[in-house]
Amino acid sequence: MVDERPSRAALRGNLPPLALHVPEPRFRPGDRVDYSWLDIPEAGALPRFDEACEARETWPATLGMIRVLDEEHRAVGGWDPRLEPETLRRMLHTMALTRAFDDRMYRGQRQGKTSFYMKCTGEEAISVACAYALAGDDMVFPSYRQQGILIARGFPLVEMVNQIYSNRADRLKGRQLPIMYSARDYGFFTISGNLATQLPQAVGWAMASAIKGDTRIATGFVGEGSSAEGDFHAAMTFAAVYNAPVVLNVVNNQWAISSFSGFAGAERSTFAARAAGYGIAGLRVDGNDALAVYAATRWAANRARANQGPTLIEHFTYRAEGHSTSDDPAAYRSAHEREEWPLGDPVMRLARHLIQLGEWDDARHAAMDREVAEEVKAAAKEAEKNGVLGHGFHHPFHTMFEDVFEELPWNLREQAEQAIRERVTKWPERAGGNDGKGNTGGAA
């Protein structure tokens, strides 16, 4: 059939057709990786700003990058936090412990001990150095890849494993997806699976601290991917409007599951540069350089604590492993990205810096690796005594109905009775209830 009407193209005259741009990462599986396009400034190139400077003084640098460790593993430039070797060794140890924990828990998931796990491999410097730079009682509103903060603050590994195994000893009563910790006593907010919700909450906590004339500040973390959420805009607006004592971190690890950072706007600008639009201070940091992360966080924390306002920090890093145990990065990105990543491995960079200082050596490093592996192994074994997911020792059925409200309303009371009845029907041999081992639920 012939369409008699003039086509849209004919009506358009000489105007070009509009074109939709759908971002595409540079490399896909099998591609050779070349990062020469990536602008990595020299370590020490950026001067350190006064902590009380006008926010706008920081904005040009949001297109650069704060780097302290140079190619020879020396700490250089104004951002060098000049930490004692002992502090550096402790940071290194915490980072190594975090990595060992991740490796063990990843294997635990593969062995069927739990449903899910998320590693932070390659990003250990960000959470660990942040934790060292903050005061111990500053409040953290984490995303799901800041386990290094909990470990740095001394939260027991056994508790972490209990949570991951959703077992009888899990403080969260087996209600949360593995790794969604909550640790109020360690200043660590309950992790949400809904992305970026924690960012306006961090600002609200900081506002409350300011309302009360407290001295504690808050810090929040999102990935670059979820910085696209409206919550990010809400948090930045509220932080700016109320000059809230908060440090907002965007961990730019290049990948949000299979979507590269271009889907959050990285093709157009840096994430740190967003600070300018809101009128707050912004810093962009080599996230694989523990000293740079420490220095930037300390700068922002001091600034917030002195009522000089909020800071947005972009940590430029690379997610060395999959998003979680549920995805296979080989299906969407080139395996060579990790090898070619120009900012290296954060654990090794800090170790080489210590070696360069004469404060560390390969033998001590190997011993440390063995020690942290043993520590994690012992914690995992201890936690396993309390059960693993799906194999006994979970919390009693009635706990499912607790904590929806402070008090149990009638509908939940009725539904709890139903759940107990179902249990008797399914496992009549256990009708007596508790089997004497504290195992009041079925092990089906």
Added chain:
Amino acid sequence: MIEEDVVSLKESPSRAMTMIEAINDALDVMMGHDPDVVIFGEDVGYFGGVFRATAGLQAKYGKTRVFDTPINECGIIGAAVGMAAYGLRPVPEIQFADYIYPGLDQLISEAARLRYRSAGEFTAPITVRSPFGGGIFGGQTHSQSPEALFTHVSGLKTVIPSTPHDAKGLLIAAIEDNDPVIFFEPKRIYNGPFDGYYDHPSKTWKNHPGGQVPEGYYSIPLGKARTVREGQAMTVLVYGTMVHVAEAVLAEKGVDAEIIDLRTLWPLDIEAVEKSVQKTGKCLVIHEATRTSGFGAELVSLVQERCFYHLEAPVERVTGFDTPYPHSLEWAYFPGPVRIGEAVDRLLNSEA
């Protein structure tokens, strides 16, 4: 009837107040009572709110406890969650219930779940106040009744007063409650009860018994319904503006109905519902919100499950239509006297 469930109130003198004044008074009492109470929202500070509910509070308690916010409901509720985690007791205002949707994730996934997901480590004692309902020519975006969205969420309480007296006592109880409460204020009756006839001269709260508001502190427990009127012919389950419309229609028709003002939608006072329906054998459920999957559906279902063998007629449901709230045809949408009257007649005429 009204005084019987009021706690800690014996000799307190009362005075006539509008619902706005009563809400303002409740906020004032709680600001004075608890230094952790903070109030914020769009235009609530210096100006005192578009409906004047927070008038004078910033001047009295200062800018860091009563303040304006950016136009960002996600930020308002999100900040409230963070403040609650700190230990404050935030009372944010969402200017119209219709504007609450950008804050839903923070309410549903965050505030409502904090206690559960952290096993009690973190809680959200937040009271979100918001005017709701139509009848003020507010068009689609200033008239909605979204209460069923919230009763559907585990971990939220939903409260809707129908008189100044209840508004004050319930709001104080909501603020004191350690769980998040959605407090919807029926804005059609802010300044006076409404009989459903938009062309009648408007009434004030002055001569209504529910307009007499005790001074000082008192609270009305959440989860307790109020029997507006005892009767034998049928049970009417209703809340907010529609309490007064139902009362007027049934009085006009001379029906000896038992009218139950639910006051708290969830947790529902199931005992009051069961007791009344089992006594009367007939039940009429009324709300202004759209019909399908409305809170009325839950009420009808509960009555059917729990009172079936006492029922002498099918349960009737009178609601707004399943359309957006139309501007010029507002009164055609509103479940007014004609729609209620028809349902009452069907109940009265049904064979047992």
